[in-house]
Amino acid sequence: xxxxxxxxxxxxxxxxxxxxxxxxxxxxxxxxxxxxxxxxxxxxxxxxxxxxxxxxxxxxxxxxxxxxxxxxxxxxxxxxxxxxxxxxxxxxxxxxxxxxxxxxxxxxxxxxxxxxxxxxxxxxxxxxxxxxxxxxxxxxxxxxxxxxxxxxxxxxxxxxxxxxxxxxxxxxxxxxxxxxxxxxxxxxxxxxxxxxxxxxxxxxxxxxxxxxxxxxxxxxxxxxxxxxxxxxxxxxxxxxxxxxxxxxxxxxxxxxxxxxxxxxxxxxxxxxxxxxxxxxxxxxxxxxxxxxxxxxxxxxxxxxxxxxxxxxxxxxxxxxxxxxxxxxxxxxxxxxxxxxxxxxxxxxxxxxxxxxxxxxxxxxxxxxxxxxxxxxxxxxxxxxxxxxxxxxxxxxxxxxxxxxxxxxxxxx
Numbered sequence: 001x002x003x004x005x006x007x008x009x010x011x012x013x014x015x016x017x018x019x020x021x022x023x024x025x026x027x028x029x030x031x032x033x034x035x036x037x038x039x040x041x042x043x044x045x046x047x048x049x050x051x052x053x054x055x056x057x058x059x060x061x062x063x064x065x066x067x068x069x070x071x072x073x074x075x076x077x078x079x080x081x082x083x084x085x086x087x088x089x090x091x092x093x094x095x096x097x098x099x100x101x102x103x104x105x106x107x108x109x110x111x112x113x114x115x116x117x118x119x120x121x122x123x124x125x126x127x128x129x130x131x132x133x134x135x136x137x138x139x140x141x142x143x144x145x146x147x148x149x150x151x152x153x154x155x156x157x158x159x160x161x162x163x164x165x166x167x168x169x170x171x172x173x174x175x176x177x178x179x180x181x182x183x184x185x186x187x188x189x190x191x192x193x194x195x196x197x198x199x200x201x202x203x204x205x206x207x208x209x210x211x212x213x214x215x216x217x218x219x220x221x222x223x224x225x226x227x228x229x230x231x232x233x234x235x236x237x238x239x240x241x242x243x244x245x246x247x248x249x250x251x252x253x254x255x256x257x258x259x260x261x262x263x264x265x266x267x268x269x270x271x272x273x274x275x276x277x278x279x280x281x282x283x284x285x286x287x288x289x290x291x292x293x294x295x296x297x298x299x300x301x302x303x304x305x306x307x308x309x310x311x312x313x314x315x316x317x318x319x320x321x322x323x324x325x326x327x328x329x330x331x332x333x334x335x336x337x338x339x340x341x342x343x344x345x346x347x348x349x350x351x352x353x354x355x356x357x358x359x360x361x362x363x364x365x366x367x368x369x370x371x372x373x374x375x376x377x378x379x380x381x382x383x384x385x386x387x388x389x390x391x392x393x394x395x396x397x398x399x400x401x402x403x404x405x406x407x408x409x410x411x412x
């Protein structure tokens with residue numbers, strides 16, 4: 001790692017200053033954090049700025065369809081045991097947002113960066129990461145994201161021969177296929193509830209065999225690698241076979257899996273599992289996710305679920321019936337405008353819960369729930385839905401822009 005004394009060029013300094021000024025103006029105008037527009041302006045002025053900002057950092061990239069924002073937070077928390085960290089903790093995960101985040105800190109030793117799946121190869125090229133965490137790949141934003149096999153191929157080509165240590169989920173065949181082109185991979189048995197994107201072999205197209213937790217292709221022999229780290233119940237097993245308890249305030253199996261991958265990343269930087277996992281306990285909520293907020297005399301727990309794999313994991317962590325559930329779905333640009341994915345979600349898992357449906361696409365969701373034989377009510381607003389529920393806990397599950405709408409309404 002080069003020393004932090006490397007000065008930025010005059011052009012790079014100008015780009016950083018201009019980006020920060022534009023971001024501040026955007027915030028003052030009430031248009032969000034300003035990080036994306038600030039980053040865009042900075043990159044226009046110095047197209048190499050991301051590479052320049054990353055050159056003094058030990059960089060970790062985190063990419064996945066689900067869980068990358070949370071895992072980025074967990075890794076950042078763990079690495080603070082070893083030194084100052086800069087991170088795009090609010091989830092602006094394309095080059096402009098990443099550039100903006102890195103420009104915000106000149107003192108950091110580590111950069112922990114969440115990267116949109118489509119931009120991973122390019123950001124890896126620019127930032128020369130020491131470590132890359134690949135968690136999962138599943139269908140998402142069907143109107144514009146490449147089919148998952150193509151994304152895996154893109155990762156595979158972009159990471160071929162990478163010097164980075166790749167921390168990869170051994171239970172996701174698409175991730176294994178993508179990571180297998182790299183010379184230095186550490187496999188983590190993090191589990192995979194959602195299997196519907198990996199029934200055919202990414203290597204040859206043959207049918208995947210899935211006995212128990214194992215998987216292999218009966219045609220070409222592509223198979224699950226032997227993991228050196230594993231999630232086992234409430235513990236992480238390290239490569240020496242030691243079991244370390246997972247201490248989290250975040251709910252659900254998926255977050256334990258995120259913690260297992262994060263512990264494996266931390267170990268690459270010399271942070272022992274016990275220290276890493278204890279530090280992860282600090283994380284209570286991630287950009288509003290899992291927060292419990294008081295609203296209209298009820299306790300609303302805010303849960304984000306953007307695609308079928310995410311909804312499946314979320315259903316597994318909600319309180320049992322008869323806890324009411326409010327579902328909110330939009331189909332704006334950031335969500336993807338195609339809602340056909342609703343038919344891939346098993347809504348029978350909500351049987352016994354009173355359900356209220358809100359959001360721009362509440363009628364699409366209502367049709368899907370009708371077919372799944374669920375009892376539900378369609379409401380025009382969150383307030384109306386909350387008032388239909390008795391006092392106490394309500395689980396509120398929303399996709400991306402619907403989640404932002406909810407946070408604004410409840411003042412979170």
